[in-house]
Amino acid sequence: MTKAEIVTEIAEKTGVDKVEVLTTVEAFMNSVKNSLAKGENVYLRGFGSFIVKERAEKTGRNISKNTTIIIPAHNIPSFKPAKTFVDKVKKNVKVG
Numbered sequence: 353m354t355k356a357e358i359v360t361e362i363a364e365k366t367g368v369d370k371v372e373v374l375t376t377v378e379a380f381m382n383s384v385k386n387s388l389a390k391g392e393n394v395y396l397r398g399f400g401s402f403i404v405k406e407r408a409e410k411t412g413r414n415i416s417k418n419t420t421i422i423i424p425a426h427n428i429p430s431f432k433p434a435k436t437f438v439d440k441v442k443k444n445v446k447v448g
Contacts (some may be wrong), residue, residue: 355377358377359373359374359377362377369396372381380426384402387402387436388402388403388404388429391402391404391427392404396434397434398434398436398437399433399434400431400432400433400434400437401431401432401434402430402431403430403431403432404426404428404430405427405429405430406426406427406430407425407426407427407428408425409422409423409425410422410423411423419438
């Protein structure tokens with residue numbers, strides 16, 4: 353599902369104009385990105401958490417040059433779904 357499809361679905365379900373829904377969705381995404389950039393986690397009860405994970409420094413390999421490189425410690429954004437969210441997906445998704 354794309355952002356445009358999400359906006360269309362919300363607009364149809366709520367009766368709110370698509371432009372207003374798009375503005376709201378983009379404002380939400382910007383708020384999440386800005387919070388994570390500041391190192392603050394975002395918790396949405398019943399949905400999940402957008403968190404900042406810390407990756408430790410590690411040794412990697414450049415296979416084309418066959419050399420060892422040091423990958424510095426860094427932070428990455430991550431999403432951890434709520435238990436109720438995971439349970440719903442497990443029950444409704446058919447594999448195969």
